[in-house]
Amino acid sequence: MIDRRRALAGMAATFAVPLFAPIARAAGLAGKTTRPVISDGPPSVQVFTPAQHELMTALSERVMPTTDTPGAIAAGVPEYIEKLLADWAWPDERKPIIAGLDLLDAKSLEDNKVPGAKATPEQQDAxxxxxMNGEIPNGASFFEKFRQLVLTGYFTSEIGMTQEREYLPVPGEYHGDYLYSNVNKVFSA
Structure with a gap:
């Protein structure tokens, strides 16, 4: 099966905007900087407060919700985001995500009278x-970075590669007359 680093590098080509630096660094696309050795264990530093982690988890599920396939939480996206920010992001690169979560939480308290993590899914979508629309200071920048983290975390997870996409480790024979209407999912190999 394809490894996460190769999947990240492949996904980098699909983004129409500059890739968030920690994602590019993890994919090996950020130049010739030496990459740290990353363990499979927990994050090396605590990135989020418990409230920020709860909000980040809830919002990641709103970006990639559970439908007929599992969502971001089931795919381990919150853990991926925390690990990536802890082990691949410089402290200054974490600030827009942390500040954005704090601003969204404050806006939720102002508008909904509840913390963002306790808001309804509709309120979290709002x-x-x-x-995204820049109605919150630096909101558009936060949203783009956060969305990239969620999407790369999801589509490089086992769930994203095998359930959201159609995984064929060794594709079958070529059929040049295969009808596009028969294609249900994007293939990943």
Whole structure:
């Protein structure tokens, strides 16, 4: 099966915007900087407070919700985000994500009278939409970085590669007359 680093490098080509630096660094696309040795264990530093972690988890599920396939939480996206930010991001690169979560939480308290993690899914969608549309200071920048983290975490996970996409480790024979209407999922190999 394809490893996460190769999947990240492949996904980098699909983004139409500059890749968030920790993702590019983890994919080996950030130049000739020496990459640290990353363990499979927990993050090397604590990135989020418990409240920020709870909000990040809830918002990641809103970006990639559970439908007929598992969502971000089931795919381990929150753990991926925390590990990536702890072990691949410089402290200054974490700041936009942490500040964005704090701003969204404050906006939720102001608008909904509850912390962002306790807001309804519709209220969380409204928070993300406000950030995306720049209605929150630095919201558009936060949203783009956060969305990239969620999408790369999801589509490089086992769930993203095998359930959201159609995984064929060794594709079958070539059929030049295969009807596009028969294609249900994007293939990953």
């Amino acid at each position: 928070l993300l939409t406000a950030a």
